[in-house]
Amino acid sequence: MTLLRARREWVFFATLWRSHPGLTAVWWALTLFRGILPAGFVVAIGALVGAVVDGAPLTAPLLLIGVVFALMQLLAPLHNQIGSMLGEHVSNRLHDRLLVAAGTPEGITHLENRAHMDEMTAARDFDLGMIGPPLHLSMSIIAGGLVTAISGLAQAAVLAAYAWWAPLLVGGAWLSTHWLLRESSQWDRNTGEVLDAQRRAEYSYRLAVDSPAAKEIRLFGLASWVTDRFAADRRALVELRWHATRLRQKPMRWAVAVLTTSGGLLFWSLGRDAATGAVDLGQVSTFAYAAVGASALAFGGLNWALSLASDGVASVLRVEATMASSGAARSVVSGRTTAEGMPAAEIRFRDVTFTYPSMSRPVLDGLDLTVPAGSSLAVVGGNGAGKSTLVKLLCRLYDPVSGRIEVDGTDLRELDLESWRRRTSAIFQDFIRYELSLKDNVAPLDATDEEVRQALDTAGAADLRDLDRILSPGYENGTDLSGGQWQRVALARVLHAVNRGAGVVVLDEPTAQLDVRGEAEVFDRVLEATRGCTTVLISHRFSTVRRADRICVIDQGRVVELGSHDELMALGGTYKRLFELQATRFNEERNGADRAS
Numbered sequence: 001m002t003l004l005r006a007r008r009e010w011v012f013f014a015t016l017w018r019s020h021p022g023l024t025a026v027w028w029a030l031t032l033f034r035g036i037l038p039a040g041f042v043v044a045i046g047a048l049v050g051a052v053v054d055g056a057p058l059t060a061p062l063l064l065i066g067v068v069f070a071l072m073q074l075l076a077p078l079h080n081q082i083g084s085m086l087g088e089h090v091s092n093r094l095h096d097r098l099l100v101a102a103g104t105p106e107g108i109t110h111l112e113n114r115a116h117m118d119e120m121t122a123a124r125d126f127d128l129g130m131i132g133p134p135l136h137l138s139m140s141i142i143a144g145g146l147v148t149a150i151s152g153l154a155q156a157a158v159l160a161a162y163a164w165w166a167p168l169l170v171g172g173a174w175l176s177t178h179w180l181l182r183e184s185s186q187w188d189r190n191t192g193e194v195l196d197a198q199r200r201a202e203y204s205y206r207l208a209v210d211s212p213a214a215k216e217i218r219l220f221g222l223a224s225w226v227t228d229r230f231a232a233d234r235r236a237l238v239e240l241r242w243h244a245t246r247l248r249q250k251p252m253r254w255a256v257a258v259l260t261t262s263g264g265l266l267f268w269s270l271g272r273d274a275a276t277g278a279v280d281l282g283q284v285s286t287f288a289y290a291a292v293g294a295s296a297l298a299f300g301g302l303n304w305a306l307s308l309a310s311d312g313v314a315s316v317l318r319v320e321a322t323m324a325s326s327g328a329a330r331s332v333v334s335g336r337t338t339a340e341g342m343p344a345a346e347i348r349f350r351d352v353t354f355t356y357p358s359m360s361r362p363v364l365d366g367l368d369l370t371v372p373a374g375s376s377l378a379v380v381g382g383n384g385a386g387k388s389t390l391v392k393l394l395c396r397l398y399d400p401v402s403g404r405i406e407v408d409g410t411d412l413r414e415l416d417l418e419s420w421r422r423r424t425s426a427i428f429q430d431f432i433r434y435e436l437s438l439k440d441n442v443a444p445l446d447a448t449d450e451e452v453r454q455a456l457d458t459a460g461a462a463d464l465r466d467l468d469r470i471l472s473p474g475y476e477n478g479t480d481l482s483g484g485q486w487q488r489v490a491l492a493r494v495l496h497a498v499n500r501g502a503g504v505v506v507l508d509e510p511t512a513q514l515d516v517r518g519e520a521e522v523f524d525r526v527l528e529a530t531r532g533c534t535t536v537l538i539s540h541r542f543s544t545v546r547r548a549d550r551i552c553v554i555d556q557g558r559v560v561e562l563g564s565h566d567e568l569m570a571l572g573g574t575y576k577r578l579f580e581l582q583a584t585r586f587n588e589e590r591n592g593a594d595r596a597s
């Protein structure tokens with residue numbers, strides 16, 4: 001029983017039941033009923049032939065044949081409909097569980113780790129039709145297989161009325177063919193090869209049909225390249241499945257030989273008994289039809305659709321288990337101390353070292369840094385220096401590998417994560433452009449129109465007034481914004497959180513897409529609105545950076561310079577060099593523009 005319970009198929013059927021017991025009960029009842037109908041049909045045929053031979057009334061057998069025949073025709077579409085509804089229920093339930101499983105871990109490592117991503121790919125695609133039919137369609141293929149199996153068994157049972165050995169002969173042949181062809185009904189879709197092809201196919205598909213990549217794809221003439229990649233990956237998937245589930249020649253020959261021999265023996269015996277009069281003509285008809293019907297078991301029964309569907313369900317459940325137990329996914333664990341009002345004194349990075357799980361070299365390597373509460377700190381450094389990583393640690397999307405981040409002397413890991421995240425607000429370099437209304441883009445959770453407008457005004461987006469307008473041209477009355485407008489909306493999101501009580505503000509390249517005048521104006525307003533907050537600003541624009549109370553330069557995972565703009569200029573180090581380089585460029589460009597005009 002334990003072995004049975006561990007089987008994917010068992011888990012699949014148990015999931016059906018848990019998703020909708022009522023529909024599952026009806027689906028099983030119809031499966032059973034449709035399965036035994038063919039046995040009723042062969043018995044009715046025998047009764048009709050017997051009545052003709054005996055000259056008995058034909059009404060009852062004819063009526064029976066009519067009823068059975070009508071039921072066989074009517075129940076199939078009804079069964080498919082119920083199976084389809086049940087499939088929808090199950091996939092909705094599994095999608096819900098998958099979203100919860102993926103969204104529950106506090107950190108984001110699980111979404112970046114190869115092993116977890118493999119599991120997520122397998123789980124997420126269970127219903128997308130990328131490698132097999134979606135669940136609502138699979139249900140009728142699975143039902144078809146079960147009906148064939150039950151009908152074969154029922155007709156084999158009818159054969160028991162002829163001879164005790166007849167069902168054993170048919171059953172033995174069936175078991176042999178299934179054993180011989182066992183490889184053809186199985187496909188391990190969770191191999192790295194399959195999952196990579198699946199992920200690539202899905203990605204190529206999205207590149208081709210989603211709008212973000214549309215411009216580049218056209219401009220670089222990549223349309224057919226993307227289509228070809230998609231076609232190749234799909235073909236690879238189909239081929240992988242074909243190789244796994246195709247009927248193999250040698251076992252197939254053996255299966256045919258076994259079936260021919262067992263069928264030959266049965267019909268030879270039936271013919272001999274009919275000739276000697278041991279069985280009458282009606283019985284011969286019944287047993288002959290039953291023998292043919294039972295042999296359908298040989299190739300029918302449980303099929304690849306069940307294997308695929310069970311695999312998909314098992315993947316979702318496995319993801320749940322991984323998310324609940326995996327060290328990587330749960331590495332960020334909430335503490336208990338409330339972060340209300342923090343920081344009152346300072347945030348301090350103490351000897352912090354951090355390495356991404358997929359990398360061998362640390363990004364931050366013994367970094368020490370103190371940010372006084374209520375002050376602003378700008379972080380500068382070359383590309384890949386670790387600036388964004390620093391603020392991701394501050395937001396506790398990851399935890400340091402060693403060292404600690406302290407808020408007023410308390411390790412960040414000891415703070416209640418929810419209250420710390422309420423205290424923190426951030427705009428990341430790759431901020432999200434939600435395909436939602438303007439209001440939801442600024443304040444996805446509850447907020448008054450007035451609050452949203454105020455945040456938009458401060459972020460320099462006062463011209464965006466229609467809060468209900470969806471920011472995607474794909475919707476009725478939807479629209480799109482320019483890059484700079486989007487950035488102002490994302491800034492408004494941060495400012496709204498500040499208005500709601502966030503005291504730590506992370507601004508990762510907040511003005512990269514604003515024009516020069518807009519940048520100065522918006523940034524002044526943002527500084528004003530976040531006065532009193534502890535602000536960490538990352539920017540390559542020194543005109544923005546110099547406004548911060550203090551500036552730190554990061555190199556090789558450590559702070560190499562720290563001080564105010566004037567202090568760092570006086571120091572004459574990296575900051576001064578970078579600042580002057582940018583200022584010279586800016587002046588050259590401006591002079592060029594002046595001369596041109």
Ligand SMILES: Nc1ncnc2c1ncn2[C@@H]1O[C@H](COP(=O)(O)OP(=O)(O)OP(=O)(O)O)[C@@H](O)[C@H]1O
Nearest residue numbers: 112356358359363382383384385386387388389390
């Ligand atoms: N999720 C990740 N997984 C693995 N490596 C990562 C990840 N994110 C960043 N890195 C690597 O960490 C290093 C630091 O990245 P980070 O984004 O912190 O740099 P940055 O200083 O913000 O750079 P930029 O100025 O280009 O934005 C880079 O080498 C990058 O390749």
